[in-house]
Amino acid sequence: MANRDYVVDVAVYQSTSMSAYKHAGARQVIVKLTEGTGYFNPKAHYQIKSAHYHHMYVHAYHFATFGSSVSRAKAEAKFFVARAKKLNVSKKRYLWLDWETGDGNSVVNGTYSNTKAIMAFMKVCHDAGYKVGLYSGAYVLRQHVDTSTIVKKYGTCLWVASYATMGRIDTPNFNYFPSMDGVAIWQFTDNWCGLNVDGNITLKELITDRKLAVHKKSAERPKPKPIKKTGIVYVPVINRNPDYKVRLLDSKGKYQKYIRTSTTWKVWDAKTIRGMKCYRIGTDEQWVPAKFAKLI
CATH class of the missing domain: 2.30.30 (SH3 type barrels.)
Incomplete structure (x- = not known):
C-alpha cells in the first residue's frame, strides 16, 4: 500500500515558512512556481528553502491560462520548466499542471481539444526529465477532460479536488473520495487544520527515493508482547x-x-x-x- 502522506500546496497567499504545515503532519509540499508565460511566484524560492529545511519533499505546479491552445500550452510549459530548473526542483519530483477555470483559462472548448493541449503541456515537462501530473476539480476532469488518455500515457497522475464540506477539515473522510481511475492525490479541503492551506492526501507513492530504515539483526529477537485486548x-x-x-x-x-x-x-x-x-x-x-x- 502506498504511503498516505499529507501534502500541502502553497502559493503567494501562504507563508514563506513551512513550519506550521510540517508540525501539523505534512510531509510533502507542492509550490506554485508560475502562471501563464509571465508570472512567477515571488515567494517560491523561500517556500522551497523552508520545505527543505523542514525535511519535506518538494514538488511544483503551474497555473494554466492556455485553455485548449496547443501552442500556448507548449510555451507555458517551457516557462514552467525553466523556472523549475532555476529553483533546483529535483527531477525525482512532480511538475503538476493546474488546469481549471480562472485567470482567463477556459475549460469549455471541447474535451478533445482540451485534452490535446493538456497533453502537449505535460509532454514538454516530461521530455525535460520530470514526473508529471494534472490537477483540477473532479467535475472539470469528468466533464471536460479525457482523463483515460492522460492516465494511459502517464500512469496514475491525477490530483483531484473534491471536498466533503466547505471549511476546516483535518482528516480526509474517504466516504467522500471522488472515485476515479488514475488518482494519485486527493485534495480534500481548502482549510487543513485551520491553517488556511489546501489539504491533500496521497493515494499513490510519489516518492520513490525515500531512505528506508536499516535494522540490524540481533542474535536473538525477543518475543513480542501479547496485545492487551481488554x-x-x-x-x-x-x-x-x-x-x-x-x-x-x-x-x-x-x-x-x-x-x-x-x-x-x-x-x-x-x-x-x-x-x-x-x-x-x-x-x-x-x-x-x-x-x-x-x-x-
Whole structure:
C-alpha cells in the first residue's frame, strides 16, 4: 500500500515558512512556481528553502491560462520548466499542471481539444526529465477532460479536488473520495487544520527515493508482547485543542461517528484495521485507532 502522506500546496497567499504545515503532519509540499508565460511566484524560492529545511519533499505546479491552445500550452510549459530548473526542483519530483477555470483559462472548448493541449503541456515537462501530473476539480476532469488518455500515457497522475464540506477539515473522510481511475492525490479541503492551506492526501507513492530504515539483526529477537485486548482506554486532548474529535471505524475499516477527546472508554477487544492497531470501545462495532488513545 502506498504511503498516505499529507501534502500541502502553497502559493503567494501562504507563508514563506513551512513550519506550521510540517508540525501539523505534512510531509510533502507542492509550490506554485508560475502562471501563464509571465508570472512567477515571488515567494517560491523561500517556500522551497523552508520545505527543505523542514525535511519535506518538494514538488511544483503551474497555473494554466492556455485553455485548449496547443501552442500556448507548449510555451507555458517551457516557462514552467525553466523556472523549475532555476529553483533546483529535483527531477525525482512532480511538475503538476493546474488546469481549471480562472485567470482567463477556459475549460469549455471541447474535451478533445482540451485534452490535446493538456497533453502537449505535460509532454514538454516530461521530455525535460520530470514526473508529471494534472490537477483540477473532479467535475472539470469528468466533464471536460479525457482523463483515460492522460492516465494511459502517464500512469496514475491525477490530483483531484473534491471536498466533503466547505471549511476546516483535518482528516480526509474517504466516504467522500471522488472515485476515479488514475488518482494519485486527493485534495480534500481548502482549510487543513485551520491553517488556511489546501489539504491533500496521497493515494499513490510519489516518492520513490525515500531512505528506508536499516535494522540490524540481533542474535536473538525477543518475543513480542501479547496485545492487551481488554481494559480502560483514555483518548487525550490532541494538539492542545479541546474541540478536536477522533473518528471511529467499524471492523471493515469504514469510518463511523466522531468521539470527543479527554474521554475514557471500556475496551472490549483489539485488532489491526487499515494497518493501524485499534481498540473496540462500547459494545458496538466502534473502533478507535490506538495512536489516538492509551490504555490506563
